[in-house]
Amino acid sequence: MDYRTKYHVARKLLFMTLIGITAYFVLKNTMFKQPIPEIRKPSIIVDTVRIETFSEANLIRYMEILEIECPNIVLAQAKLESGNFTSNRFKQYNALFGFQTSNTNVLKYKSWKESVINYKNWQMRRLKDGENYYDFLVRVKYSEDPNYINKLKQF
Helix, strand or coil, X not given: CXXXXXXXXXXXXXXXXXXXXXXXXXXXXXXXXXXXXXXXXXXXXXXXXXXCCCCHHHHHHHHHHCCCCCHHXXXXXXXXXXXXXXXXXXXXXXXXXXXXXXXXXXXXXXXXXXXXXXXXXXXXXXXXXXXXXXXXXXHCCCCCCCCHHHXXXXX
């Protein structure tokens, strides 16, 4: 082989190698890369909460929209902690759950939806993947009542 033929062969090999390396990196960054899971931030919804009449059906629907984990247990919590939606805390402050400030004052919300959003934010920060919800409530010391879990299970 003369030097011109060798030059053309070497040039073709170099070109093919560059195409192969480029294709590898393109495929590696698109096909083999794990997608980053989207972390939803329901607190953003606070600015757009539409005042809506409270009903248990609206509460259940809103918990579905926010993708509340274990909605049946959370609904039982709301019923237990708001006296089946009749307590003064709920009527005056839209507080469905027993969240309080550090000096034991009840948290006040503009609407019952804000109370649900606060619960979702709280849940997202503390709940571990695959954790049993009743065990979770015990682990985070959600209630001081030693019979709290049994009361929830009765609902």
